[in-house]
Amino acid sequence: MTQGGDWQQDLLHELADAQDSTPLPSSPDASGAIPGAPVQARTGAESSAESLPTAPPVPRPSHDPRVVAPAPESVPTIDPRLAIALGRPQHGDSIARRTSRSLRKLTASAGQEVAEQTRLAQEVQQPVTTGRIIAVTSIRGGVGKSTVSALLGRTFNHYRHDPVLTLEADAALGTLPVRMGAESVRWSCRDLAQILTPAMRLTDVTGYLVPVADGGWLLPAGQGRVGAPLDMRTYRTVTLALRRYFAVTVVDCETLPGEVARTAMDTAHARVVVAPMTAEGINGTRQVLDWLSQLPHSALATTVVALSANSPDTTLDATAAAAHLREPGVPVVVLPYDRHLAQGGPIHTAMLGQDTRTAAVRLAASAMQRAVRMR
Ligand SMILES: Nc1ncnc2c1ncn2[C@@H]1O[C@H](COP(=O)(O)OP(=O)(O)OP(=O)(O)O)[C@@H](O)[C@H]1O
């Protein structure tokens, strides 16, 4: 794969080669592959990644110590006993709202909406010469990082035709796999840091990832158990290696000022800071923006704020809050309260409120605009 060249072209060649080549033997003894070699079932992906054949991993020399490392077991993301308690997903918009929206489609302003959506889609679809990393973080937990990461991952995947990865860099029992609809997880960032080699092809790598139902790929930080947190070195190894294969990687980071979150913020091509719609949350986020403005390479120029309303009872004036956050010179996208998102559990794109979908595309467009600026 060329560095900085037409890497998408390389990718297409690679895919064509993979389709032509005879599959390697799947027996670990014959192939030298890691025991329990990953051949993940794929679901209806819409991106170009959908048509990828799932190949066994690259054979390793028999002296490679990784050959004898046991493969991790597949672990359900939600205990099956609890899964029945999830309930039916509800739509982000009420029936009355959906009806009035259908009627509005017949009016003149609908044309303007379509024009705006087309413009945003073009921004999300911008070509990239090397893989772009977009890191999502916040100043405290539970404000919507994983939700925003899942929305961004799905949006990029919906609009782009090249492979998109959503990566979890928050080992504190993160919720990203559940939000992305993964039923089970197996290989984690830590495992991939040991496995990835420059000789691997996209088809080898995707065997270790979770295919997302709407398309795209997911790499969890862990297996949903309390364990050693992800470290900075593992994060750097994995993101650097995976950048070669994915046009866009959305990283769901831990909370600032954690070490991995700071590394991710510092090394990403664009940053999304999620701010909760509360006075104290906005105050703290403003301090993060002021900190970013002091970083050596003007990190503010590549930062976007997602102002997330996690409660229907918020009394804060969203316009004044957004204006306060915009002062240092960053764009702010308001993510409205959405009943479907508030429910927790897997995000079903079709169940999102219309304003939520528009906000997700706006956020993706804004982050992409900034990510392509960075070399
Ligand atoms: N736009 C929204 N509308 C309604 N509810 C939301 C919205 N965004 C997030 N939520 C709610 O907030 C909860 C926490 O969101 P999320 O798990 O994404 O936060 P987080 O910052 O990733 O948390 P953690 O720090 O624990 O990783 C969600 O389960 C959901 O109920």
Ligand SMILES: [Mg+2]
């Ligand atoms: Mg999270």
